[in-house]
Amino acid sequence: MAIIGIDLGTTNSAAAVWTPEGPRLIPNAVGEPLTPSVVGLDSDGSVLVGRAARERLATHPERTVASFKRWMGSGHVARLGRGQSFRPEELSALVLKSLKADAEAHLGTALAEAVISVPAYFNDIQRKATLDAARLAGLPVERLVNEPTAAALAYGVESRREGAVLVFDLGGGTFDVSLLELYEGVMEVRATAGDVALGGDDFTALLAGLIAADQGIALDGALPPGERARVLRVAEAVKRGLTGAPETRYEILLCDRVRQGAVARARFEEAAAPLLHRLRAPLERALTDSGKRLADLDGVVLVGGATRMPVIRSLVARLFGRLPLVHVDPDTVVAQGAAVQAGLKARHAALDEVVMTDVCPFTLGIAVTENARTAAATQVMLPIIERNAAVPVSRAHAVTTIHDDQTRIAVQVFQGESLRPDDNVALGEIPVTVPKAPAGAETAEVRFTYDINGALEVEVAVLSTGLRHRQVFRNGANLDEAELDARFAALAAIKLAPRDQAENRALLARAEALYAELRGEMRQHVAERVARFERAITEASGADAAAVRAAFAADLDRLDDHRFRF
Structure with missing residues (x-):
């Protein structure tokens, strides 16, 4: 059984596996390393994932959905044809099921586990939603890796260069930036920042x-x-x-x-x-938090397909006074890095000398009351672990009662950068009992411990009694067990398009898109060519089927050359 790395992207997703020769990309059912993160319903009610679904975005928009990664953890519901509705976790699960099937077919073995990459600036709810998607796909996942960290892993293993490197990761839907130091096989993340609504x-x-x-x-x-x-x-x-x-x-x-x-x-x-201006703030925050200056950087690595735009490369060159490093494939480097992380988790001998450290991307803290005994009493966020603290990390802070004869302290745990707790992500609450005493007489020590797997342990100790209350907030589920089981059963009942038909369906979807855009004789030619292909492919097998597909694809290429320019 194997452990693979997965880049679950907004526009495209990819999977890779660690080998003694390094990370190796896993081809999908149509032989490509990138699977479009698009899900659609075919006319027979079966689910299409990938290229075939993407080709139907323009011809069947009411039955096709893309860019759903941005909705993760939001409760958004996409309604497709036949009255079916899907949460973003379920749509992501369908993509993961497709990648899982591709990996098992390619490797010839069942998967033991996967490491999935997420934007560094995904909050706790979005990370839990990603784990929900994996569980719904029947894919065991214990480890999430931040996308720029994964990119740096792939870059560091491949280049063996040392120094301070900034990873500029602009994907289809999210933007992340991380600053790392690479030295003697150690890859240390110093700071990360980002924007989950920019791509x-x-x-x-x-x-x-x-x-x-x-x-x-x-x-x-x-x-x-x-x-x-x-x-x-x-x-x-x-x-x-x-x-x-x-x-x-x-x-x-x-x-x-x-x-x-x-x-x-x-x-x-x-x-x-205005979009370019939004890229600057995360860059400045990462540099400030890391304590580094522009002159301290030894390189800038571009990640994500959107970094191919000249305006982005020009911006990076102007900001950093140097040309970015572009020898890594921006579309697949995150998947390759996730495979390196999978190799580290599996303790592959070739990675014995590689050490990876990461940071906590958000501030973790509790709500406390200021000016408690006045009309101006307000709740504010008290940081316990500041953002970009190296993990694993443990920090403590003492709090006191604010009312006479108070018998209970409610330790409310939050994640985020806002002064106001309600503007941050609520992770949970720990109720603590204290003896009656005058205001300020009872003290509790609140200790946060955050590990590399994203688990936060909160321990509250009442100093006067020695009683301790402990709770672990780990990357668990947003959905409760009953709902997860129900949605898992519903997804299992959905008919996925057969893998061996994936290339045929992708070609037919492409032909349908051409038909919708053409007119006159050329449109009629497409209809006739589709009919011939459908007849021929049902009678062919093996090499004959491959030849039929190749001829059909070549004909579609010729039609592309004669239709509207785009």
Whole structure:
């Protein structure tokens, strides 16, 4: 049985396994290392995951959903066709089930466990939601690894370079930055910061807004979901085009009209200024918390597909006064790093000399009352463990009673950076009994201990009686046991599209998307070609089936060359 590493991404997900030669990516059912994080329902009610689902975003938007990682832990519900609804944990579980099946087919063995990466700035609720998704997928997971930490692991193992390195991780939906020091096989995270609502999707949405404005249409409101999805698809293509050209032209069929236009890189970058400004604050916080200066950095590593945008590379070069390191694949480096972490967990001999340390990304503290005996009494957050403290870590703070004859202290535990407890994430409460005494006479010591697996142990000791109250807040479940069991059974009953049909379904979904955009003779040609493919593939097997697929894919490529530019 094997332990694998998984990058559960907003746009794409990937899996990798540690081998004596280093981390090795695991191909999916269509032979690709990246699986689009998209889930859809096919016409027969079966669930599509990956490329086939992504191709249906524009043609079947009411039965397809993407970018659900941003909803993790929120309670958001996505409603797909046939009256089915899914929480983001369930959608993520379907992606994880697909990755699990790919890994077991590739490795020829069942999985013992997985290490899953999460954005460094995911809070406790979002991390628990990720573990819920793993459990719903039937995938044992004890260890979550922060995405920039995973990237640094892959970079450090591969390069063997030493020094202070900043990891700039801009994915499809989240932004993380971590500052690490690498020396003599030790990889020490010094600070991390981020924004869980900023990523490549926001730049795509910005471009979609520019295109819509040029064409005199509104993205929301009266525009049908399918056409809105088509605008976003064109915007993504324009974004990719601007990576290699100062201007990108496009053609799109909207409201029964073929519309043309162009977007210049300079205009896009000017419009993106507010998004670029949001990238600066986490960078500055990570540098400040680490105690490092720009001059102390030995390199900047770019992670995440969105870092391919020239505007991002230019920003990093200007801010740090150096060109970023780009020899690692930004799309797969997190999965490779998660595989390194899996190798460390499995105690592989090749990693005996590698030591990884991490930090607590958020401040952990309790609610206390200021000015308790006045009309100005307010509750504030008292930090016990400050953000970016190296883990494992243990800190203590004494608190006292605030009322005469008080018999109970409610230790409310929070995670976050706000002064006001209600603006932070509530982790739980420990009620503590104390003897009656004048206000301030009874003291309790509150000790927080946080470990590398994200478990927080809180111990409250009443000094006068010696009584101790202890509770562990670990990366457990947001859903209770009964709800988890019910949702697990419901997901198990859902029919997943067979793996051996994944490539056929992806090609047919691509053909359907072409059919929706073409007209006249070319549209008729697509319909005829689909019919021939469906007949041929049912009669073929082995090498013949591969040849049929290759011929169909080549025909679709030719049609792509003659349809609208994007």
